[in-house]
Amino acid sequence: MSRTAEEIGRTELGPRPLPPLGEHRAATDLSYLDTELDNGLRVIAVRQSTVPMVEVRLRVPFAGDDPAHAARAEVLAATVLTGTAERDRVGVDTELALVGAELNAGVDPEVLAIGGNGLASGLDTLLAVLADALTGAVHRDDEVAGERARLIERITVAESQPSVIARKALQRHRYGDHPFTREMPTAADVAEVTAEDVRALHRAAVLPRGSVLVLVGDVEPQAAVDAAARAFAGWVGEGSAVVLPPLPALVPGDLALVNRPGAVQSQFRLSAQGLVRTDDRYPALQLANLSFGGFFSSRLVENIREDKGYTYHARSSSEFTPGGATLLVDTDTASDVTAGALLEIRHELGRMVVSPPTEAEVEVVREYAIGTLLIATSSQGGLASQLAATAVLGLGVEYLLAHPGRLKAVTHEQVVAAAREFFAPSRFTGVIVGDAEKVGDLRALGGVSFP
Structure with missing residues (x-):
């Protein structure tokens, strides 16, 4: 005869006591390597062999003082994976799909973030596609126009959302016009962005020095770093990626x-x-x-x-x-x-x-x-x-x-x-x-x- 959960959880003397919590055990035996490549890119590679995959996270400091920077950065993030001189959008997607991989990009006032994953056996291909986007993205006129229109539509909808209104108000209240507050450009600013604006921003700001690449998966750390060094050897640039200036101290008040x-x-x-x-x-x-x-x-x-x-x-x-x-x-x-x-x-x-x-x-x-x-x-x-x-x-x-x-x-x-x-x-x-x-x-x- 089956018993209910309530019956199982009780004894003649009352509720059955819960067993004590077990000890939390952190992973202390991870194999990893944290190093800097010749071009200034920091690479952190960690072996974690739970599944035969590898996760990729790239963070490029991407601050800008120009009021138009946020709009241009959003369009850049939307088009950076849509084609290069070697691969069009279909070529990028197809090559990634062949190794079970995907990549996506986003941006905020601090960083340009590109991330994704793929089969560990396809790491070289995944990194090659990413490196090609970083060094050779062409931001074609038609791609910029299409993504710009989609961004304007999304921003127009978002600007009416209470949570977005509240976040904007808080940022202005705390930090005035500091670049950190420009988390979402206006639709009007996005409408002014041209393909040449985006290409110029890419040339000037997508830089390896100061950026961080994280690789986690079923890969040997040294082999992963070597793969990154080969893939990103052509990613060079003068200076370092631009970080946001410190924020003023938060002043208590009404x-x-x-x-x-x-x-x-x-x-x-x-x-x-x-x-x-x-x-x-x-x-x-x-x-x-x-x-x-x-x-x-x-x-x-x-x-x-x-x-x-x-x-x-x-x-x-x-x-x-x-x-x-x-x-x-x-x-x-x-x-x-x-x-x-x-x-x-x-x-x-x-x-x-x-x-x-x-x-x-x-x-x-x-x-x-x-x-x-x-x-x-x-x-x-x-x-x-x-x-x-x-x-x-x-x-x-x-x-x-x-x-x-x-x-x-x-x-x-x-x-x-x-x-x-x-x-x-x-x-x-x-x-x-x-x-x-x-x-x-x-x-x-x-x-x-x-x-």
Whole structure:
């Protein structure tokens, strides 16, 4: 006779106790090589033989001060894999398909990112196609025109999305007109981009020195580095890829209400200065942040989602910015509970100071942080992406492998100190995007500037 899950989970004395958590074991025996090629390209190659594939992540610093840079960069990323002097778009796709590979490109204010994967046996072909795009992409007039039209359509749609409006407002509020804020160009700017603009940008800015190539998969590290050296021997250029200048320190202050007439929701985006990954206090801040709002059972989620029902999602996270880092708190609520939601967010921030995470809370988030990191790096794609994200900050494999140990070593007292230092409500600023006529008693709470 079969038993239900509830019956299996109980005994005559009550619920069956859960077994203790097993020990998290980080990968410590990875074979890897971190080196710099003659052209200045840094290559990190890691052997992880879970499947006969290889993951590729290229990060090229791609900053620019010109207000038109963001639009040109977006069109460049959209057309860099659409053909070279040797291969047209069909040729690129066909050659990659023959080795079970794919590549895609994207750009943000900091980097041009090209990534993909393929069969390990096809690594030479995958790298040859990538190198050809870097050195020989022609950005044909018709390809530029087609991608430009598609970008304009996507941007026009995105600009009406509340999350995009809120992000733009937060960036302007925090950093004014710093190039870091130009995360999405305007449709009008994209419409002005010509094929020659894109080709000129490619020649001037797609440079190997200062860039990072990450290779993770069923390959020997030295063989992977040798393959990269052969493929990218012709990728040369004067100077280094351009990095963004450091951001100004984040100044605490009032939240700015951005009026969006007719909105049925309010978007909260709060921010405060954080810590870079290399700071000795960062692991403690990471655990304090998880306790506050960094996972589903955090204090913020339990309050404004589970208890008050103000929102479907709420979270806090670290954002690593040029030369620094910030803490972000974001949630969306119905317009009529905007004031109530802000009151509870401030309450939870204040509670981190006067009633910081308990030892039990710290142990829960410690297990979560270590477990999710090990899961994220257990696959070839996850490890490659994690390495690419840390490599652009100057870090390497050793940092990633050692981080679970750093999290294990954090004491309860260190987490308490981080909570009290970094989560005081007075350290935050930010924006609320919503209908000023529907946000209730928000003005009465103070600390919010109205348009």
